[in-house]
Amino acid sequence: LTEFEESCENDMLAFVLISFIILTLIASGFAFYYRHHSSIKKWLFVNQLCLGCASEVDVDTDFQYDAFISYSHRDENFIAHELVPKLEAPPQKFRLCIHLRDFVPGMLIETQILNAIATSRRTIVYVTQNFLRSEWTRHEFRLAFEQSLRENRTRLIVILATDVQRLDQLDPQLRVFFSTTTYLRADDEKFWQKLVYAM
Structure with a gap:
């Protein structure tokens, strides 16, 4: 009987110890996820793992701008008086980066372009003859x-x-892009709705 009791006590002790270790690991896992969940989601999204666990919205939280707008300075009138006001107005209130307002005088243009692209979720390219x-x-x-x-x-x-x-x-690179990717036409009657949706 004593051996049986000792065996039961040992089994119970092993069960309690294993349960404690498992609960500690689970709690540590939850704490780690809670503390680093945005980094974990970004890593999953970038590596295309568990795509249901992370979306582009989860990845896009760290950008300074919603979009950088690339355009010819000759088309500034349309950009400054139509495109930007419509996208920055409520209810969208998108944060836009444009040369006219957001580029710093005296800095290299190429550096500012690279920085604008890197700090924006999207790049809107307005293709005209001037462009x-x-x-x-x-x-x-x-x-x-x-x-x-x-x-x-x-x-x-x-x-x-x-x-x-x-x-x-x-030019050839633009042609490749247009032949493989959906783009918006400014004369489309649903242009503004499609643009907001694409953002």
């Missing part, structure tokens, strides 16, 4: 496109203006 004629704006597009490819995420929103009717007018 196509400007080496700088095409360079901005290439930088944003390469960033999107590196991250394997859709970060580009391209708007094709009414003065660009044929895609064969585009």
Whole structure:
């Protein structure tokens, strides 16, 4: 009987000890997740693991801007008086980065472009004839496109203006983008709704 009691006590002690270890591990796991959940979700999303556990919204919380707008300075009137006011107004209240207002005088333009792309969830590219004629704006597009490819995420929103009717007018890299990706046309009657949805 004594051996049986000792055996029961040993089994009970082992059970309590194992239960305590398991509960401690579970509690530690919850505490670790609670403390680092945003980093864990970002890692899962970037590595395309457990896609149901993390969404792009979880990853996009650290950006300073909702979008950087790439455009030719000759199209500044449309950007400053139509596009920006509509996107920054309620109910959307998107935070936008534009050359005219947010670039710092005296800093290298390329550095500011790279910084604007890196600190924005999206890059809106407004493609007009003026855009196509400007080496700088095409360079901005290439930088944003390469960033999107590196991250394997859709970060580009391209708007094709009414003065660009044929895609064969585009340079080869732009043509590849337009042939493989959905873009917005400025003359679409649902243009504004589609743009807000894409944001």
